[in-house]
Amino acid sequence: MVEERAEGAASAVIAALAFGAGVWAVMGEQKGAEYFAGYLLEQSLSVDNLFVFILVFNYFKTPIEYQSKVLTYGIATAAVLRLVLIVAGVDIVERFEPVLLVFAGILLLSSAKLLTAGGDEEEEEDLSKNKIVQFCKSLMSFTDSYDGDKFFTMQNGVRVATPLLLVLLVVELSDVVFAVDSIPAVLGVTLDPFIVYTSNLFAILSLRGLYTFVSTFMKELRFLDKAVAVVLGFVGGKILAQFAGLDVPTDVSLGVVASILGLGVGASLLPAGKESD
Known part of the structure; x- marks a missing residue:
């Protein structure tokens, strides 16, 4: 299975x-x-998205053989939702360009949060008070146990939702939350809806295969989140610079984004304790 997903x-x-x-x-x-x-922006942000997917699967103890179904449905839904959000985002910017300043603020705030985030992973593993989880549970009742890979099952003659549907809803709504960062980031590079959507789509399509890689090596990618934070800060700053009349060429943006992500991955590959040598 690992080989298939890698391929x-x-x-x-x-x-x-x-x-x-x-x-x-x-x-x-x-x-x-x-x-x-x-594409590079969306791909890097998608890795952070996958970290959340892993956390959700672990918290709900989703059997590995059912995770693939959740990822498939989640990615398909994400592709549709991203199209709606991108079309809406481009339309809003074209009608009222200063909204890009709001996007810049979102990106800079997200960058600051990622850069200052602590490393206490124990607190983040408890999703019982997570707002998305609580919202999903307020919509319907869920059984306590899985029934194969079914989203619904019969219990006492009544059709009820299984935890697998809850996991799917949490994954999909989490992706919508992540889109608040990723779409403004890409709109900071281009307002061409074709380019924005296709770059998003191809990054999303690789998520299913990348999940296995990220879940295996997530601890080794210890500096990737900081690199993503710097990238978000760069794009937010680029938007502000454009409003100040300072144009940053797209090829320069591409080089900066690629370099930052490359440094993040490269630093992560260094043996622990040697990155400061």
């Missing part, structure tokens, strides 16, 4: 790169650079 993730990345090359060839260097910058 799936590799295929998704290759497809994304091939599509980007096509955009570059057909639509020109500017659009090509916008696509790759957007």
Whole structure:
């Protein structure tokens, strides 16, 4: 299964790169650079998204054989929801451009939160008081145990939801929350809805395969969240700079984003205790 998902993730990345090359060839260097910058942004933010998925699966003790179904449904739903949010976001910006300043504020605030976040993972593992979980439980009642990979089951002659549906709802709503960061980040690079959506879509499609990789090596990627924080801060600053009349070329943005993420991954690969040498 690990090999299959690794192959799936590799295929998704290759497809994304091939599509980007096509955009570059057909639509020109500017659009090509916008696509790759957007794809890198979304891919890096998706890794943080996967951390939450892992936390949800662990908390609800979701059997590994059922996690694949949740990821498949979750990714399909995310693709549709992102389309709606992107179209709405682009329309709002085109009608009232200063809203980009709000997006910049969101990105800078998210960056600051990630940079100052503590390392106490024990507190974050208890999702019983999580607002998304509480909201889902307020919508309907759930059984205490799984019934295979079913979202609904019969109990005392009544059709009721299983914990697997709760997990799916939490995953999907968590993705909507993450979109509050990711979509403004990509809109900070380009307002072309085609580029924004396709870069988002190809990043989302690789999530299922990346899940296995991230769940296996998440502890080793100890500096990736800080790199993502710096990227969010950079994009937020880029938006503010544009309003001040300072244009940051897309190819420069692409280079900065790629360099920051590369440094984050590279630093994570260093043996513990040597990154400061």
